[in-house]
Amino acid sequence: MPTTPTHPDAPLTIDANVRASSYFVLRATHACRHCRHATPVYALALPPGHESTEAEIELDDDGESRGLDPGAFHDWLFSPPTWQRVPGPALISQVGILAADVAAHLRQAAPALRPDPDGQGQWTNFCEHCGHAIWEGDLYPTVGQAFCPKDDAAATQVLVQTVHAPFAAYASMIWSDGYRNKWPLFKRLGVACGEAD
Template sequence: MQDDTSARHDLPDANVRASSYYVLQAQHLCKHCQQTTLVFALAVPPNHESTEADIDLDEDASRLGLAPGEFHDWLFSPEQWQTIPGPALLTQIGSVSAPVALTLQRLASALRQDAAQGAQWTNFCEHCGNAVWEGALYPTPGQPFCPEDDATAAQITVHTIDAPFDGYARMIWTDRYRNKWPLFKRLGVACSEAD
């Protein structure tokens, strides 16, 4: 008999899984047609699981990172699921489970697989149909999914999906990225230096 965790996740190459997730919705000015279009993103709540967790380096100031043998062991060790206490914004999404894909079809039709990008999940302008470059949506404060403050974050619509999530993301923006704190606060998770 399978344990409950493995029974609810069906994507073999997943590196992120959670018992629920968020579909985020914002507006973005398309660089191709200069019209405002809806764009979407995915996030997971605190206590999600990932195989891509940051390693904990030794706090001893006399050591600089991992010793060569430790680094080799870490780099080539089998994937292990780790519980991540904070939330995460997921980008460069390579795959999602079938139930998540169905939810996205229904709720976020502008976010779909892009054959030109190796089937990566990409936003497309609802007016001209061109792909929206991810670099214009996530990394820099002031972009749709990197709000600078609470007022800007309030403009993001948050759809909470009370169903399991599993997928593969190449970039996982955790609460270690301070510029994501207003977004995470919008999700109901306050971040601070003490975290």
């Protein structure tokens, strides 16, 4: 079975934008909007020290993006990806591609999370009662949702499995500790978040 390398110079077997030497499989409960039954839902999170090719957007003092001049944009667009070590944790969603080893693990550990043939193969949760796909907008962005607990007490309802194996994926949404509403969840993972000094 192939493994996913995590050394910065090692080739990956997939077109990934995040990678780590370990990862978390999260389990929570969600009321399906189609049948109203409570169903298990799963998410993926990465520990501090994971790597990403997605750079943070630099903002000026007014909170506006500085943008790139046309030459710099061209260089950025056509340059090979540069892996950057990320000091904080991350919750990932809108996952389009997973390394084979990770996908194999999820088939056992998170059976409701699988590729959605009607959603361009994006890894999606499905209700165990009615079989409908569960929209990610019902799980991640808003305080009080399954993967956005409102406080430490609510975060204890999220079950955490730590997987000590390499991780690689392509995710369109990476929720970093820059999202304050994710701090209770990250604390549940054993990572304290707070204001930078």
